[in-house]
Amino acid sequence: MAHDVLICERCHTFLPLSAANRNGPVSCDRCSAVMTVDIFPAAFRATENGSDGSVLIDSENAGCYIHEERPAVASCGSCGKFLCSLCDVALLDDHYCTNCLEALQADPGKGAQLRSEYRRWEVLAAWLSLPALLFMPFLFVFFSPAALVLAVMGWHAPRGPVGRPRLLAGLLIVAHLLLIGLMIAFFIVGILSVLGEL
Amino acid sequence: MAALMEKQHGAVPYSRLRGGDAPFSLPGKAYLAPDHLLFVRQGLLFQRLFRFYFRDIEAITCRRTHTGAWLAAVLGLIAALALLVGMVTLAWGVSPFLGGVLEILGGIVAVATVINIVRGPTCVTTLHTRVHSMEIPCFSRWRTAQAAIRTLRRRVEAVQGSLTQEALAALIEESSGPDTVPRVVVGQADGVRRLNAEPPRPFRSSGLTMSAMVLMVLFSFTCGLTALENGVALFLLSQIVLALTLAVVTLALVRQYNTTVPAPVHKATWTAFLVLLIPYMVNALIAQFQAQFQAPFSAEMGFNLAANGTYGLVPQFIHGFVGLVTLVTGVVGFWVVRLNREQPGR
Numbered sequence: 001m002a003h004d005v006l007i008c009e010r011c012h013t014f015l016p017l018s019a020a021n022r023n024g025p026v027s028c029d030r031c032s033a034v035m036t037v038d039i040f041p042a043a044f045r046a047t048e049n050g051s052d053g054s055v056l057i058d059s060e061n062a063g064c065y066i067h068e069e070r071p072a073v074a075s076c077g078s079c080g081k082f083l084c085s086l087c088d089v090a091l092l093d094d095h096y097c098t099n100c101l102e103a104l105q106a107d108p109g110k111g112a113q114l115r116s117e118y119r120r121w122e123v124l125a126a127w128l129s130l131p132a133l134l135f136m137p138f139l140f141v142f143f144s145p146a147a148l149v150l151a152v153m154g155w156h157a158p159r160g161p162v163g164r165p166r167l168l169a170g171l172l173i174v175a176h177l178l179l180i181g182l183m184i185a186f187f188i189v190g191i192l193s194v195l196g197e198l
Numbered sequence: 199m200a201a202l203m204e205k206q207h208g209a210v211p212y213s214r215l216r217g218g219d220a221p222f223s224l225p226g227k228a229y230l231a232p233d234h235l236l237f238v239r240q241g242l243l244f245q246r247l248f249r250f251y252f253r254d255i256e257a258i259t260c261r262r263t264h265t266g267a268w269l270a271a272v273l274g275l276i277a278a279l280a281l282l283v284g285m286v287t288l289a290w291g292v293s294p295f296l297g298g299v300l301e302i303l304g305g306i307v308a309v310a311t312v313i314n315i316v317r318g319p320t321c322v323t324t325l326h327t328r329v330h331s332m333e334i335p336c337f338s339r340w341r342t343a344q345a346a347i348r349t350l351r352r353r354v355e356a357v358q359g360s361l362t363q364e365a366l367a368a369l370i371e372e373s374s375g376p377d378t379v380p381r382v383v384v385g386q387a388d389g390v391r392r393l394n395a396e397p398p399r400p401f402r403s404s405g406l407t408m409s410a411m412v413l414m415v416l417f418s419f420t421c422g423l424t425a426l427e428n429g430v431a432l433f434l435l436s437q438i439v440l441a442l443t444l445a446v447v448t449l450a451l452v453r454q455y456n457t458t459v460p461a462p463v464h465k466a467t468w469t470a471f472l473v474l475l476i477p478y479m480v481n482a483l484i485a486q487f488q489a490q491f492q493a494p495f496s497a498e499m500g501f502n503l504a505a506n507g508t509y510g511l512v513p514q515f516i517h518g519f520v521g522l523v524t525l526v527t528g529v530v531g532f533w534v535v536r537l538n539r540e541q542p543g544r
Contacts, residue, residue: 009261009322017367025262035261036344038351041358042328043256044369118245160245162212162229162238 008033065097076100115158122154122169129172140179148176212236215346226336228346233357235325235350237334248332250325252357257326258350260343266320273311280304323347410450411529413443414470418525444474466530 006015011031019026020037027034062072064084072082077094089096091114096104105114125147151172212229226239234251284300287293323337323346337343361369417439447470 009259009324017370018363020366021361021363033261035259036347038258038347039361039366040256040354041361041369042254043326044372116247118247120240120243120245124243160238160247162227162236 006037006039009035078104115160118160119157120154121150121157122172125150125154125172125176126168129176141183144176144179144183147172148180151176215349226334228334228336230349230353235353237332237336239335250327250332252354254327255325255350255354256328258323258347258354259326260321260323260337260340260347262340263320263322266314266318266339269320270311270314273307273314277304277308277311280307317341410443410447410467410470413439413446414474415525415529417443417474440474444471447471447474 006017006020007013008015008028008031010033011028013028013030015026015028015037019035020039022036025034025036062082064070064072064087065081066087067084070084070086073085074083074088074090074095075081076083076097078096078100081097083095083097087097089098089101091101101114128143128147128150151169154169155166155173212231215228215230215235226237229236229238233253234249235255237248237250239246239248280300281304284297284304287300288297317339319340320338321340321343323334323343324331325334337346447467450467451471
């Protein structure tokens, strides 16, 4: 690993050893690129060997729920199934099988630590709203209901481990409710005036 | 706040990392937890989380780049030109509207230039672990990146211990034994030792991206025609091609999401998307003027499409300029996509 990072990212030539861990920038001799390189002991840590593919040696050992011929090493913290070293997923100070892991991801509590992707429906709603608001107000007849639905979805979407303000979603919901209300009011007034003329 | 988050998620309290939340930085934010760094990448519709545990970080590199200087030069030039042309237009009384718009645009770009200069030089910061190396785009300014790296270094060293240069030399010597698999190749044509080339990666949106670039070239031709020969029919034709192109580029972007699409292709597609938004907005503005200002005002301004079937010199000039920019972007993007399609082993 240290070989890989002791190389100038710009011209791909080797850097001297003195370039690393010097608490300050260094210039590449070849291309004069200024950079800092910090290398940590993990770069030299030996890779841990995985557990071997041992098989059951006697009938007194418990077998894995999925691989019956393999010895169980843990039980799932959620459903209790016995798991071999292949099926065991050690996570959040507990052990899980793959099925329970998927279910855990949907959980708003612990699952927040497992999910790595969150949708931002309110941003899509804002993208739908802005061009129409600025340049083509007549498009609101089509865009406003869609943007309202997306903003509501954004309001209810999971917040993620660092949280996410609901301000944008809230503002969009209020604005589009007002707009839809106005459109309905104009429509009713229009209908009434036409009826009045008749 | 941390307690509230713990209560809500039963999870780790996060604190923002200085430099990881720079203003005007869209790429994302970085947060510190007791045992890891959380990088939140902000996409257009998605937010993706990347966790780097301090025990796994092998190295942090930060390289200063010239992007900030180029950006300052280009923005400064655009601002100066816009302000100058705006002033001349206003002083000669050619078009108060155009002069005002140019002055406002020039002012906005000038402020952006100043902000860019104040934020300092740009850089590329990369975190290396055993399984991957990832660029952290929110650490893109040298000063803030260095501050963030100092904080990260303290945290990582608290977990792994520190490494002096002597210890590092000994470890490198030890790890370079005969059994070590060489990760570099020696003896290129120019005599400089280089890293092995990165293996080609799958690229799923090549067809769509290629179509988008072809459509961009087509749109530029319709723009050129509209600039040469004004008229409602050509104007409408260019609008149809524009709508189609914008839709295909948007689809290509959606398709590229979450794939290992090469960075140049992704950048080319984003550039195409942004370049296409300009004519979209310009045309929308023209349509607004059509609707809101009738002759003689709009006839003076050159926006009276409905009245006499033409739409004047200023929009023609804008269309010509937009067509040129789109042509350049489309051709360059086409070339980039083609280069990536020709990678061996796709």
